[in-house]
Amino acid sequence: MSKRYSYKFKMRVVEEYFEGKLGYRTLANKYNISTESLVRQWVNNYKDCGKNSLKSREGKTKYPLEFKLNVLHYKQETGASYRETAKKFGLNNPSLIANWRRAYLEGGANQLNNPIGRPSDMHKKPKLSKKSQRMNLSEKEELELLRQEVTYLKIENLYLKKLKELGLKDHRDPNRPNSL
Template sequence: MRSNRKYSFDEKINILNLIDNNHTVQSIARDLQINKNVIHQWKRLYDLNGSEGLRHQRKNRSYSQAFKERIVQEHIKEKLSFPKLATKYGLSSAGMVSNWFRDYTIGKKTYSNRNPRNRKMKDGRKTTQIERIEIAQWTIANDYAYHEAASHFEVSYQQVYTWVKKLNNGGVDALADRRGKSKATPLTELDIAKLKIKELEARTKHLEMEKDLSKKLKEIQRRVK
């Protein structure tokens, strides 16, 4: 199954339409190589908020510890499943509830506070100008997949968002580290060439994945006719 794949709004709608054409979620997941839980998540969001529920949310939403514990208690006392709780409270995924339950059972108030890798991703890390440019370009090439970029490059969501905004508004020079007293070292022609190659590689890979998905969707739709 694919991981860290970002699907457009139209792709999600087309995939959900297949369910209405007598395809099961399991068969769609198998044919399109998508985790079936992802499709179930889209279905829950669509049922809860209509088509708007399928649009990419670019802003992180935080939840209080009290809210998380209330959800966990409902799971324990009322035997509500993670998907049902996610739907009931308009959460983006059942996995979120599952993580909260896991944290509760092992006695952690906040999982990311105890896991060094998750803490680093939450707080960010030091990067070079070249890294910041590469990450911002990768994010844009993948249709502004902020969350996926943060996970892929092990930086924070806020860092990615800031770098993309700076790159769009001021170009590569805007991503130079200006905190020191000395002027930032300008990028060499070789640096710029390497970054351009990585940007094209990211765009090519993303387009190939979209093309592959489109072919599989058409193949499934032909079977319906």
């Protein structure tokens, strides 16, 4: 799982970058940040979208299909880069647009509506407890009786089919017609 950095920490790193004394790599090493590209991303987000772009979001932002299509259309028509397009639409993650484009090319507009990632557990059927999974004795007896009845009915069905095939009547019921 990736490390989460606080807003204050990100601001301190970005401000130190703008002082002009240290570069991306040096700042990453100084503050023990995993990659210099993360520092670069913070600086670019700050330049493009301001301070608020450094704040962590609680959950995923869900964008409507129409918005995604507008973003993709703008990028296609203008030939703008992912970063320029993201800046235009106030998105702080240009790779999001690349993901939308890939999804659109793979499956059209319908694919853009499909969530990417692991599905939530919300729609799964609840698991039964072990107690409710076990049958009590009377249920087991009833199941065995039903199985026996099914077997008997199968045999009776075969018997009646054979009688019909031979042109004979069922001797158990004199009023019963010969056809099944």
